[in-house]
Amino acid sequence: MKTFTLSIAFFISGWFTCQANGYQCYNYTGTVGKASINLSYQITPDYFGEAAKKNFNINGVYSYTQYNTPIRLEGILDANQQTVTLYEMNKEQRTATFILSLQDQKISGTWTKVGTTTSLPVHLQLTTSLNDTATNATEIPQFDSLPDYYFVGVYTKKVGATQAEMTSLKIMRKRDHRLFQEISFTDATVPTGNLMTVIYDQIEVTSPKAKNFTVANQYGRTGGYWNIVWNSKTQRFEKAVEPIGD
Numbered sequence: 001m002k003t004f005t006l007s008i009a010f011f012i013s014g015w016f017t018c019q020a021n022g023y024q025c026y027n028y029t030g031t032v033g034k035a036s037i038n039l040s041y042q043i044t045p046d047y048f049g050e051a052a053k054k055n056f057n058i059n060g061v062y063s064y065t066q067y068n069t070p071i072r073l074e075g076i077l078d079a080n081q082q083t084v085t086l087y088e089m090n091k092e093q094r095t096a097t098f099i100l101s102l103q104d105q106k107i108s109g110t111w112t113k114v115g116t117t118t119s120l121p122v123h124l125q126l127t128t129s130l131n132d133t134a135t136n137a138t139e140i141p142q143f144d145s146l147p148d149y150y151f152v153g154v155y156t157k158k159v160g161a162t163q164a165e166m167t168s169l170k171i172m173r174k175r176d177h178r179l180f181q182e183i184s185f186t187d188a189t190v191p192t193g194n195l196m197t198v199i200y201d202q203i204e205v206t207s208p209k210a211k212n213f214t215v216a217n218q219y220g221r222t223g224g225y226w227n228i229v230w231n232s233k234t235q236r237f238e239k240a241v242e243p244i245g246d
Contacts, residue, residue, distance in 0.1 A: 022163060023042060023130055023131065023163070023164055023194070023199050024042065024043045024129075024130070024131045025042040025129060025130040025138075025140060025199060026041055026042075026126060027039075027040045027126070027127050027128045027129065027130075027138070028040070028125060028126055028127060029125055030122065030125055031121075031122070031123050031124075032064075032111045033111075033121065035065075035066065036064070036065040036066070037062055037064050037124075038063055038065065038141065039060065039062035040060055040061055040140065040141055040200070041059065041073065041084070041086065042059050042198060042199050044057060044058060044059050044197060045057045047197055047198065048074075055076050056075060057076060057077055058074065058075055058077045058084070059073065059200065060074070060200070061073060061141050061142075061200045062088075063150070065177060067174065068172065068174040068177055069150065069174065070141060070142065070143050070144075070150060070200075071090075072200075073086045073087065073089065073098075074086070075087050075098075082103075083099075083100065083101055083102065084101075084102065084107070084109075085097065085100070086100065094114055095114055097111070097114070098110070099112070100124075106123070106125055107125075107126075108121075108124070130155055130164060130199075132157065132163050132164050134156075135156060135157050136156065137154050137155065137156045138156070140152065140153045140154075140155050140166075140199055141153075142200055142201075142202060142203040143200040143201055143203070144201075144203045144204055145174075145203075145205070146205060146208055146211055147174075147208055148174055148175070149171050149172060149173060149174060149180060151169060151171060151213075152169070152172060153166040153168075153170075154166065154167055154168045154170060155167070155193065155199075163191070163194050165191040165192055165193055165194045166192045166193025166194065166215070167184070167185055167186050167192075168182050168185060169182065169183045169193075169215060170182050171237060181236060181237055183228065188243075189219075190217045190219045190224070191217060192216070192218075193216065193217070194216075194218070195216040195218055195223040196216050201216075202215060202216045204216075210229075210230060211237070212230060214226060214227055214228065219244070220245030222246055224243050224245040224246055225244055226243055226244075227240040227244060228240070
């Protein structure tokens with residue numbers, strides 16, 4: 001993966017020029033208090049339709065490296081003030097708030113749990129980014145996860161394509177943050193992992209107990225998915241031969 005070496009402010013100031021179905025994402029690593037985290041957010045200016053969220057323009061996900069369970073984020077990027085407000089979400093309930101300031105490749109600020117006045121310091125460093133003009137592989141975390149595994153999509157822009165897509169999916173063990181299995185979509189007959197507006201929502205766990213899930217793709221008129229199932233005999237995940245249309 002390529003380290004993002006230019007000022008983030010330069011790229012954020014031009015976020016509105018991205019195509020409507022494009023992806024513009026930023027990945028960070030750092031700490032909340034003394035706890036290590038990974039955090040990623042995507043600029044989504046036209047995603048929120050609720051009146052109460054008329055100023056919302058970013059979605060995201062983060063996880064504590066001790067647990068590796070993804071936590072959903074949504075909020076507001078103020079490009080003029082170079083500030084980010086992110087709300088930690090549990091279903092539809094806010095559970096904590098990040099108040100952050102952008103400083104070139106760094107973010108600093110606070111994390112505050114809802115219902116308390118105690119804040120923890122936040123320090124993050126930009127590691128990689130993804131947009132629809134980049135051709136080098138970038139890892140993007142997925143929100144949905146299994147009890148023992150979490151998912152990381154590897155995105156790149158194929159030659160002749162108009163949009164970055166998932167070329168493989170890393171299935172990571174939560175207990176030790178190690179790669180368990182990687183499923184390739186390099187030879188897939190349809191673009192994969194770029195159907196949903198929010199890039200972190202390409203995975204849907206259909207059966208946590210059976211360890212089955214789907215990966216969104218652009219099969220058919222309105223999109224489809226790949227079925228991924230757990231084979232108890234081989235103790236491996238298996239991708240269906242053909243995609244399924246909705």
